[in-house]
Amino acid sequence: MKYINFKRVFSAIVLGILVSASVMLSACKSDADLDTRPRVLSTVGMIDDIVKNVGGKYVNAKAIMGPGVDPHLFQASAGDLKSLSEANLILYVGLHLEAKMTDVFEKMASKTKVAAVSSRMPKDRLVSPPEFDGQYDPHVWFDVGLWMHAVEVVRDELSKLDPSHETEFNQNAQDYLSMLEDLDFYVNEMASRVPKSQRVLITAHDAFGYFGRAYGFKVLGLQGISTESEAGTKDVQHLTNYIVKHKIKAIFVESSVPARTIQAVQASVKSKGWNVEIGGELFADAMGKAGTKEGTYDGMVRHNVNTIVGALTGQPIGDEVE
Ligand SMILES: [Zn+2]
Known part of the structure; x- marks a missing residue:
């Protein structure tokens, strides 16, 4: 009669259960967890649109403020804070548009790259209305020509984040900028009617x-x-x-x-x-x-x-x- 080592059989069963459990677990993992691309989080959709076009398939891009959301009043939820802390790059408009997010950006800046896309806009093209107490009007995306500077910031930040795709980012940025030129022309033509x-x-x-x-x-x-x-x-x-x-x-x-x-x-x-x-x-x-x-x-x-x-x-x- 063969001697059965129950201890060994038992361990084999336990091991089997553990292995299949871990296989099941990894199968349950969402695509987002398996996505190893740099995570780029923008505040508003207008920035996210640039990131999606310039970053293309090389970045995981998302905006935290969806359609109909007012950025002047927006406050980050616990979920937003989690997403922000997991991001590799955070992009915002700046000029106090995201007025209630200043502290959050400051906190995040200690561990991840945080950049304002308005940072390279020439000061003499920014508007400072008297009723705004010396601050600049933050709605810069409605001058299409001025918004082009935001594309430059996104392009360069993405290249710093992932230098191996700098060529692609540069090409995509060029395409996006020429799309903006056409758009600027279109708006001018319509306005003249x-x-x-x-x-x-x-x-x-x-x-x-x-x-x-x-x-x-x-x-x-x-x-x-x-x-x-x-x-x-x-x-x-x-x-x-x-x-x-x-x-x-x-x-x-x-x-x-x-x-x-x-x-x-x-x-x-x-x-x-x-x-x-x-x-x-x-x-x-x-x-x-x-x-x-x-x-x-x-x-x-x-x-x-x-x-x-x-x-x-x-x-x-x-x-x-x-
Ligand atoms: Zn506004």
């Missing part, structure tokens, strides 16, 4: 100052540069008088600011005997949903200028011009 006297853009908050300067529109907002302060009745009255006096055809709502503020202006204008249309929704501080045209920077800017020009001229712009 609106008679100079009617080039007035009225929205809920002053996100479009750079847009106005670059493409020749007077911009009036209800809430000032940030959305942190609520619009007062004085502001509504002031805008109402302006709209009635200049017979402005349309005013606009924004995707990341509640519509009620601009609806209050419309009602107030009506009470003075002039009808002003709500010309449509503009994407201001956040892009549209992923997978839609407006979910890209190019699509977002085109949507905005088409909406503005269509409403102010009374001739809607179709897709055919895009």
Whole structure:
């Protein structure tokens, strides 16, 4: 009779269970865990769009603020903090756009690379409105030419992060920059369809100052540069008088600011005997949903200028011009 070593059989069974358990565990691991590419976390979608295009398949790119999220008020959740602490590179706009994130960025900067994409924009091209107490207007992405400097920052930070793909990053950045040149040209051409006297853009908050300067529109907002302060009745009255006096055809709502503020202006204008249309929704501080045209920077800017020009001229712009 053969001697059976129960201890050995038992260990073999235990080992078998352990091995299959670990195989099952690794099979359960998500793709994200197995992804060894550098993790690049951007605050807003407009930066993430650059990272996805310039980094291509070599980076794992994500934005923490999705569609409709207001960056002025955004505070990082516990989940966001975890993602931020796991990132290899954190990119933000800066100029106090992400006003509630300053401490977080400072903390993260001790262990990972944190960079502001506005850092290389020439100071003389930044706007410092009087109502903003000496600070710069942070909505720099609406001057397409100025936003090109953000692409340079992303390109160079990615090359530092992964020098083995510098050539690809440079090529992709060149392609993206030439796309931006075409876009800049398009916006200029569309803007020129609106008679100079009617080039007035009225929205809920002053996100479009750079847009106005670059493409020749007077911009009036209800809430000032940030959305942190609520619009007062004085502001509504002031805008109402302006709209009635200049017979402005349309005013606009924004995707990341509640519509009620601009609806209050419309009602107030009506009470003075002039009808002003709500010309449509503009994407201001956040892009549209992923997978839609407006979910890209190019699509977002085109949507905005088409909406503005269509409403102010009374001739809607179709897709055919895009
Ligand atoms: Zn804003």
